[in-house]
Amino acid sequence: MTLEPNANLFQTLEDLNEKCQRLEREIIREKAARRKAEDIAEHGLRDLYISREKLQLLNTIASYANDSDSPTDALNFTIQQICEKQNWPIGHALLRTGPEGDERLEGTDIWVAKYPDIAFPFLEASRKIVAWPCASAPGRLFIEQSPIWTADIYAQHAFTRAPAARRAGLRSSISVPIIMGQELVGAMEFYQTESVEPSQQLMDLLLQIGTQLGRVFNRRRHADILLKNASSDPLTGLPNRSAFETEMKSVFEKEQQTADYQTSVIYLDLDGFKLVNDTLGHSAGDQLLVAMTDRLRSVVESFERQHWVEKIMLARVGGDEFVILLRSADVRDVATDIATEIHKCLHPIHRIGANDVQAVASIGIALNGPEYQNAQDLLRDADVAMYEAKAQGPEQTYHFTSEMRHAALARLEMEVDLRRAVENSAFELQFQPIVALSDRQTVGFEALVRWRKEPDTVIMPDDFISTAEACGLIVPIGTWVLREACRSAVRFHESNPSNPDLYVSVNVALQQFQQLHFVKLVRDILLETGANPKWIRLELTESTAATNPVHAARTITQLNDMGIQVSIDDFGTGYSSLAHLQTMPFDTLKIDRSFIEKHSDNTADWSFVLAMKQLADSLGMKVVVEGIENEFQQAELESFGCQFGQGWLFGKPQTEALVMATRALPAH
Numbered sequence: 001m002t003l004e005p006n007a008n009l010f011q012t013l014e015d016l017n018e019k020c021q022r023l024e025r026e027i028i029r030e031k032a033a034r035r036k037a038e039d040i041a042e043h044g045l046r047d048l049y050i051s052r053e054k055l056q057l058l059n060t061i062a063s064y065a066n067d068s069d070s071p072t073d074a075l076n077f078t079i080q081q082i083c084e085k086q087n088w089p090i091g092h093a094l095l096r097t098g099p100e101g102d103e104r105l106e107g108t109d110i111w112v113a114k115y116p117d118i119a120f121p122f123l124e125a126s127r128k129i130v131a132w133p134c135a136s137a138p139g140r141l142f143i144e145q146s147p148i149w150t151a152d153i154y155a156q157h158a159f160t161r162a163p164a165a166r167r168a169g170l171r172s173s174i175s176v177p178i179i180m181g182q183e184l185v186g187a188m189e190f191y192q193t194e195s196v197e198p199s200q201q202l203m204d205l206l207l208q209i210g211t212q213l214g215r216v217f218n219r220r221r222h223a224d225i226l227l228k229n230a231s232s233d234p235l236t237g238l239p240n241r242s243a244f245e246t247e248m249k250s251v252f253e254k255e256q257q258t259a260d261y262q263t264s265v266i267y268l269d270l271d272g273f274k275l276v277n278d279t280l281g282h283s284a285g286d287q288l289l290v291a292m293t294d295r296l297r298s299v300v301e302s303f304e305r306q307h308w309v310e311k312i313m314l315a316r317v318g319g320d321e322f323v324i325l326l327r328s329a330d331v332r333d334v335a336t337d338i339a340t341e342i343h344k345c346l347h348p349i350h351r352i353g354a355n356d357v358q359a360v361a362s363i364g365i366a367l368n369g370p371e372y373q374n375a376q377d378l379l380r381d382a383d384v385a386m387y388e389a390k391a392q393g394p395e396q397t398y399h400f401t402s403e404m405r406h407a408a409l410a411r412l413e414m415e416v417d418l419r420r421a422v423e424n425s426a427f428e429l430q431f432q433p434i435v436a437l438s439d440r441q442t443v444g445f446e447a448l449v450r451w452r453k454e455p456d457t458v459i460m461p462d463d464f465i466s467t468a469e470a471c472g473l474i475v476p477i478g479t480w481v482l483r484e485a486c487r488s489a490v491r492f493h494e495s496n497p498s499n500p501d502l503y504v505s506v507n508v509a510l511q512q513f514q515q516l517h518f519v520k521l522v523r524d525i526l527l528e529t530g531a532n533p534k535w536i537r538l539e540l541t542e543s544t545a546a547t548n549p550v551h552a553a554r555t556i557t558q559l560n561d562m563g564i565q566v567s568i569d570d571f572g573t574g575y576s577s578l579a580h581l582q583t584m585p586f587d588t589l590k591i592d593r594s595f596i597e598k599h600s601d602n603t604a605d606w607s608f609v610l611a612m613k614q615l616a617d618s619l620g621m622k623v624v625v626e627g628i629e630n631e632f633q634q635a636e637l638e639s640f641g642c643q644f645g646q647g648w649l650f651g652k653p654q655t656e657a658l659v660m661a662t663r664a665l666p667a668h
């Protein structure tokens with residue numbers, strides 16, 4: 001039996017074959033697809049891993065930056081993290097310096113190097129680098145403000161560190177800006193030994209890191225501003241008391257340990273500053289302080305340049321009080337020179353608005369030594385010396401002495417007693433006649449204050465007026481004197497109306513004269529007591545008139561307008577500028593008794609008195625010569641044409657009752 005091929009069977013085999021081939025193709029396609037999928041998965045995983053790593057790096061740096069307020073620490077940490085995690089062998093930081101318009105990046109000591117020995121010359125060059133805007137990669141950050149990738153560092157223009165970079169085997173770099181708001185505050189640069197192609201992902205990451213670091217700089221800047229505000233005087237920008245004390249303490253402690261005393265404190269206080277505030281307003285006072293600070297600064301700077309001056313610091317420690325801390329060879333002499341220069345620098349008149357203002361200072365100096373236990377005591381003694389200088393008149397400099405400390409204590413005690421005396425009105429007036437030299441007729445009396453401390457203890461003005469001036473009590477005392485003098489003048493005229501021009505002359509101290517409403521106060525007292533203005537005269541010393549000549553001239557004119565004449569007292573003992581004297585409408589010039597004292601025979605030298613008489617004549621003033629004690633003086637002075645005199649010869653100061661009882665009042 002023969003078998004005939006079955007047509008159906010062939011058909012089936014063919015089908016099977018085709019199916020197999022299709023399956024095989026499908027398998028190949030599937031394998032390829034799987035491989036591709038696996039590839040994609042593997043890549044994705046790696047990218048994910050890299051992204052995660054970068055994210056982690058960003059997080060680590062951001063969290064460090066959040067806790068840090070030190071840009072240096074944050075930069076150190078960041079550069080180290082980036083070098084380590086991103087495998088860059090060298091990292092270095094630059095910081096922005098220079099004022100706006102002249103800004104640049106300068107190299108720092110902040111760096112990380114995997115192989116420091118090899119990198120050292122390059123790091124040295126980097127430390128000294130100054131990158132100007134635009135010039136090289138870090139400099140370009142000023143303009144571009146985003147990371148700059150340099151695949152071949154030698155191809156860039158102006159890469160001054162090329163020789164050192166070559167020695168370190170470096171090829172490519174990335175420069176990263178540190179940005180605070182819109183401002184470039186620093187940069188980081190990383191170097192690689194191979195030429196690396198730019199990675200956008202890394203650039204984005206570094207940009208974000210730069211911004212995080214910018215926040216640390218911002219925080220630091222705010223902290224610095226706060227610190228500066230806390231330690232500096234907002235008006236003048238000078239260090240304030242607390243900054244000064246901190247500095248002084250540290251210098252003091254060092255000197256105390258080494259027993260090497262070369263420090264002094266110079267204490268400076270303006271005379272008559274209150275007057276500027278009161279008459280011209282606080283803003284004028286501020287302007288004067290600022291203008292004055294500029295002058296003080298330049299004096300301090302000129303000494304700062306001297307090689308023997310080791311340290312000099314100017315600070316404002318109170319309204320019109322300034323101090324200088326000086327550490328120098330020959331400290332005593334240098335401190336004295338500084339004081340002299342300060343007095344000199346204040347001479348030129350300050351123009352404040354429409355007013356001319358003269359700033360005059362009193363200066364006290366204390367030198368450090370083993371006797372000091374703490375810095376505060378040194379500052380206190382400079383203050384005590386300044387106080388002593390002030391008591392001696394304007395523009396004085398005094399070095400502290402231990403006697404001054406005793407005097408200061410005594411003054412403190414007296415201040416307490418004086419305060420009580422003011423409360424109890426424990427003062428009395430005495431009246432000394434002023435006579436016409438031609439006929440010795442009394443034309444007026446000078447009212448002179450006395451302090452009755454105990455029933456049988458009288459303190460003379462020379463022993464308490466300066467303390468009263470120093471602690472401000474002279475104002476209530478002076479007001480009391482003026483009121484009582486007016487009352488006495490009224491009684492003098494009531495008891496003897498025959499001399500309608502008889503006057504009582506009242507001494508007015510600087511602080512009284514500086515009162516804002518002094519003229520009004522005088523007017524009120526006249527109204528209250530019923531005294532006629534022509535019965536009252538006021539006496540100002542030369543220094544009172546000279547302290548603020550413009551104000552003085554204006555006030556004297558107002559007093560004149562009211563009918564009150566003003567005399568210049570103790571003439572010849574102070575320092576008045578003739579130019580200013582000319583502008584002040586004084587009626588009478590009182591020649592100080594020191595020019596008459598001891599003149600008793602023909603050997604007497606009258607040249608000063610004659611000069612003053614001539615001056616008074618040329619300014620249209622009358623003359624009262626003080627301290628006439630003998631007939632010879634009286635005769636001589638009369639022969640010179642001096643119109644009036646005051647002195648023991650004509651009568652000592654007496655109580656009002658005695659004046660009345662002895663009929664010292666002349667019958668006209």
Ligand code: C2E
Pocket residue numbers: 432446447448449460461462465478481507508509539569570593626627628629646647648649653
């Ligand atoms: P001053 O204003 O120059 O007064 C004249 C002083 O010279 C008085 O001294 C008087 O007693 C003294 N004196 C008068 N003639 C002679 C004389 O011939 N020989 C001598 N050796 N001295 C004579 P006093 O009363 O001790 O007053 C001293 C100073 O105290 C005054 O000098 C004045 O500057 C001040 N003073 C007195 N009273 C007041 C006052 O109420 N207010 C103010 N701010 N100062 C006053």
Ligand code: MG
Pocket residue numbers: 446507539569
């Ligand atoms: Mg007087």
Ligand code: MG
Pocket residue numbers: 569570590592626
């Ligand atoms: Mg006098």
